[in-house]
Amino acid sequence: MRVTWELPDGSTITADVTDGSNLMEAAVAAGVPRVLGECGGNLACATCHVYVAEGWQAATGAPGEFEDAMLDATEAPRGPGSRLSCQIIASAALDGLLLRVPG
Amino acid sequence: MTVWTPSDDGFADITSHDAYLAGPPHNTFARMRRDDPCAWTDYPQGEGFWSITRQADILACNGKPDIFSSARGIRMEDQTYAEYLARRTFQETDAPDHMMTRIKVARAFSPGVVAGFEQAIRDLCDEILDEALAQDEFDATKAIARQLPMRMLGRILGLPEADLPWLVEKGDALIANTDPDFTAHVLDRMTTDEFRLMPFNSPAGAELYIYAKDLMAQKAAAGDTGGVLHMILQPAKDGSTITEEEFRNFFCLLVAAGNDTTRYSIAAGIQALCHQPELLAQMQSGSVWDTAPDEIIRWATPATYFRRTAAQDTELHGKTIRAGDKVIYWFASGNRDDAAFADPFRVDLSRKPNPHLSFGQGGPHICLGMWLARLEVRVLFQELSRRLAHIEPAGPQKFLRSNFVGGIKELPVRLKRT
Ligand code: HEM
Ligand code: FES
Numbered sequence A: 001m002r003v004t005w006e007l008p009d010g011s012t013i014t015a016d017v018t019d020g021s022n023l024m025e026a027a028v029a030a031g032v033p034r035v036l037g038e039c040g041g042n043l044a045c046a047t048c049h050v051y052v053a054e055g056w057q058a059a060t061g062a063p064g065e066f067e068d069a070m071l072d073a074t075e076a077p078r079g080p081g082s083r084l085s086c087q088i089i090a091s092a093a094l095d096g097l098l099l100r101v102p103g
Numbered sequence B: 001m002t003v004w005t006p007s008d009d010g011f012a013d014i015t016s017h018d019a020y021l022a023g024p025p026h027n028t029f030a031r032m033r034r035d036d037p038c039a040w041t042d043y044p045q046g047e048g049f050w051s052i053t054r055q056a057d058i059l060a061c062n063g064k065p066d067i068f069s070s071a072r073g074i075r076m077e078d079q080t081y082a083e084y085l086a087r088r089t090f091q092e093t094d095a096p097d098h099m100m101t102r103i104k105v106a107r108a109f110s111p112g113v114v115a116g117f118e119q120a121i122r123d124l125c126d127e128i129l130d131e132a133l134a135q136d137e138f139d140a141t142k143a144i145a146r147q148l149p150m151r152m153l154g155r156i157l158g159l160p161e162a163d164l165p166w167l168v169e170k171g172d173a174l175i176a177n178t179d180p181d182f183t184a185h186v187l188d189r190m191t192t193d194e195f196r197l198m199p200f201n202s203p204a205g206a207e208l209y210i211y212a213k214d215l216m217a218q219k220a221a222a223g224d225t226g227g228v229l230h231m232i233l234q235p236a237k238d239g240s241t242i243t244e245e246e247f248r249n250f251f252c253l254l255v256a257a258g259n260d261t262t263r264y265s266i267a268a269g270i271q272a273l274c275h276q277p278e279l280l281a282q283m284q285s286g287s288v289w290d291t292a293p294d295e296i297i298r299w300a301t302p303a304t305y306f307r308r309t310a311a312q313d314t315e316l317h318g319k320t321i322r323a324g325d326k327v328i329y330w331f332a333s334g335n336r337d338d339a340a341f342a343d344p345f346r347v348d349l350s351r352k353p354n355p356h357l358s359f360g361q362g363g364p365h366i367c368l369g370m371w372l373a374r375l376e377v378r379v380l381f382q383e384l385s386r387r388l389a390h391i392e393p394a395g396p397q398k399f400l401r402s403n404f405v406g407g408i409k410e411l412p413v414r415l416k417r418t
Helices: A023-029 A065-073 B026-035 B055-062 B081-087 B097-105 B111-115 B118-132 B140-145 B148-157 B161-175 B203-222 B227-233 B244-275 B278-285 B292-300 B370-387
Strands: A002-006 A012-016 A049-052 A082-084 A097-100 B038-041 B049-052 B137-139 B306-310 B314-316 B319-321 B326-329 B388-393 B408-410 B412-417
Touching (some): B049 B055, B055 B326, B111 B370, B118 B140, B148 B227, B244 B370, B278 B388
Parallel strands (some): B049 B326
Antiparallel strands (some): B137 B412
16 A cells, blocks of 8 residues: 655655554555654554544544554644554555644 | 774673673674674673664564563563562553554654754753853753753643752662662662562652552642643543553653653763764754754663564574564664764764664654654754854763663763854
8 A cells, every 4th residue: 555644844655555563654664754662563653653644534544542642642633634644454455544743 | 083983892791781881882782783783682680681782683673573572571670470560551562552652642642743842842941951051160961951851841741840859860760770870779780589579670669659559649639631641531533542551650650761862862972972072063053953863762771671582483594583582772882883873982963864763662662752852952962063163071971880771970071152
């Protein structure tokens, strides 16, 4: 699947991501700034916060219970579409996904 | 010039507290990384363990908490199940228990909330530095580094100012329990069992428990809704609240975890300023503050290691780690791994990326206080560098006697103010 990250300055980074991997790892591998993933995808740091673009929020689904709580511990404010990207798993259904990186 | 050069012969007993008296035995860690990165290490005081010394291996193992569990102890010392239960904090649990507590405290220490403390930290730094820099020659660990973390934690938690010196003392006794300068109960020299069931094996742990309990009662009675403690006492989204026992253990953990780690980060940064004179001008230029705190904290590596226990058999570098074996992540070694850091014994304030492990990166127990620690280190060095024309060593530095807490406990400096 393909994912595009839109940075706060409007520029974008696009990468092909293997199905089954999580989108924090994908962002780190693609060198997306500000997606750090400091806890290695263990839901403990909230440094993988992204905003899922309108139109994709149903496909990516709602955050789980622990993720929902950790979304109150992000650096940038929580907003519509806020997710911890280590909890979004790449799959064919998400091909073309657009994620906005917090400023 | 380099800041400090290791002096061990490459074959130090890395379990011995005395091996750290001249700083961590980095020649030994370098040999282990090169020749035997998953080394069985004998431990004269108990069961031996596997030593993981490469940065990449520590990161990879820490990301697999289902294999490498925190729920059987996180220190080198062995403990019985009864001791484990008596002393455990959420740091010594695995998912989902760990997350149940972590989500209750995460917001209070989140970057957004912590950013709001910047002015308070700056005011405190002003006070501390104005007092310390009234002299030209002093022990920087004592006069600067020791002061900030506990007084700041106290303010954030809303503790009475008058209690803070007492808390600094108890925090010292709790963690540095192998250095006779800090505690009367030197752990490896103790002959009786009387402290084994106390938090952190120390009567200071018991005193802190009582303090926390009283504090909680007072806050509740006074309807006090300020500060981080109130945030922690609020019901979580699912309606559950932190239990009294959880709260007391958490409070103890905060005092222990937030105190000397930040202190020794500040001390190591001042040590670096003394030995790499170009750093002062870099700080004064204002261009390095995004990256400098992490580099100072990498350089310091206040937590030399944390331990896990294998929950199942697993292989690493051709060795079979059996279920029940202790596994130690040597952060001090990983942070000097030249496969991850160019010129690791040089402090490079603009190092980026900086994949250091000082906060236990890569795992679910990643430091809860890392945003606060980074902020404190940044503001302290902003305020210090602004005031300094020159700083140099004024005598030999002394390291803590501990295989667990890495720190310069005495750092004589001489300085000129701007
Ligand atoms: C530079 C300063 C600091 C360093 C180097 C540091 C280091 C660490 C490390 C390595 C861990 C992970 C332990 C493991 O993997 O088992 C940790 C966890 C923790 N730290 Fe820090 N720490 C620092 C400052 C602080 C501060 C200021 C606080 C609180 C005010 C704090 C509170 C905690 C807590 C509560 C945990 C346990 C988290 C968990 O188990 O989920 N630390 N710290
Ligand atoms: S990587 Fe830490 S919460 Fe996602």
